[in-house]
Amino acid sequence: MLPRETPDRAAASIAGRATAALETRQLSRKSGDRILVHDVSVAVTAGEILAVVGPSGAGKSSFLRLLNRLDEPTSGTVLLKSTDYRSIAPQDLRRRVGMVMQTAYLFPGTVADNIAFGPRQRGEAPAPDRIAALLERVGLPGFSDRHVSNLSGGEAQRVALARTLANEPDALLLDEPTSALDEASVRGIEELILGIVGERRMTCVIVTHNRTQAMRLAGRTMVMEAGRLAAIGPTREVLHAG
Numbered sequence: 518m519l520p521r522e523t524p525d526r527a528a529a530s531i532a533g534r535a536t537a538a539l540e541t542r543q544l545s546r547k548s549g550d551r552i553l554v555h556d557v558s559v560a561v562t563a564g565e566i567l568a569v570v571g572p573s574g575a576g577k578s579s580f581l582r583l584l585n586r587l588d589e590p591t592s593g594t595v596l597l598k599s600t601d602y603r604s605i606a607p608q609d610l611r612r613r614v615g616m617v618m619q620t621a622y623l624f625p626g627t628v629a630d631n632i633a634f635g636p637r638q639r640g641e642a643p644a645p646d647r648i649a650a651l652l653e654r655v656g657l658p659g660f661s662d663r664h665v666s667n668l669s670g671g672e673a674q675r676v677a678l679a680r681t682l683a684n685e686p687d688a689l690l691l692d693e694p695t696s697a698l699d700e701a702s703v704r705g706i707e708e709l710i711l712g713i714v715g716e717r718r719m720t721c722v723i724v725t726h727n728r729t730q731a732m733r734l735a736g737r738t739m740v741m742e743a744g745r746l747a748a749i750g751p752t753r754e755v756l757h758a759g
């Protein structure tokens with residue numbers, strides 16, 4: 518039996534839902550008999566960073582990939598600003614929910630070509646000024662004409678972020694975005710993430726194996742174990758309890 522909700526709790530839960538920019542409802546994915554993600558319900562608000570931590574193989578990346586339908590849920594769904602994401606056209610969904618992976622998958626060409634890619638697909642080629650402004654924002658002024666093969670790992674991650682920002686997403690999904698970088702680049706990328714999420718009021722979900730990174734970035738943290746949500750709460754409480 519479900520626990521009964523008191524009127525206060527019910528009101529709080531309705532208020533929480535009203536402000537949730539991204540919400541999963543009993544989100545699950547199986548592959549054959551294998552449970553990758555099971556029954557995860559969580560709501561994230563605009564401007565909030567939620568960290569997802571847990572042991573290797575716990576389903577963190579699998580969970581993230583469900584949030585923009587890179588993989589399809591077996592059951593449950595995701596709401597984006599209260600709209601079921603299954604009713605959003607895939608191209609629009611990918612624009613609204615940007616993703617940056619551990620390694621930046623840039624295609625051969627210049628930095629500007631990469632940043633213009635998303636908008637161009639929608640017939641909205643961005644002006645050079647706009648590309649320059651995005652590059653300025655990610656700390657790469659003057660990089661427009663650089664070929665991506667000449668970028669360091671940290672620079673490539675900054676370009677990946679700028680490419681995502683060019684789509685003006687509502688939500689940003691980050692899968693171990695700094696784990697392939699040296700320590701000096703890590704802090705720079707973390708500051709960038711904090712800055713852009715705050716100023717654009719984006720919703721951000723970051724998978725990280727690095728607990729101190731979760732402390733630095735995320736107000737709340739959820740712990741996954743064997744595909745399930747094992748704990749969620751303020752990062753300090755959750756990680757100190759673990």
Ligand SMILES: Nc1ncnc2c1ncn2[C@@H]1O[C@H](COP(=O)(O)OP(=O)(O)OP(=O)(O)O)[C@@H](O)[C@H]1O
Pocket residue numbers: 548551553571572573574575576577578579580726
């Ligand atoms: N498409 C798939 N089919 C079957 N099993 C899969 C598939 N994708 C992932 N898995 C398995 O599901 C489990 C969860 O994988 P996932 O990559 O989501 O975990 P993770 O918590 O992100 O791990 P890590 O921290 O090592 O990256 C793992 O055991 C993985 O081998």
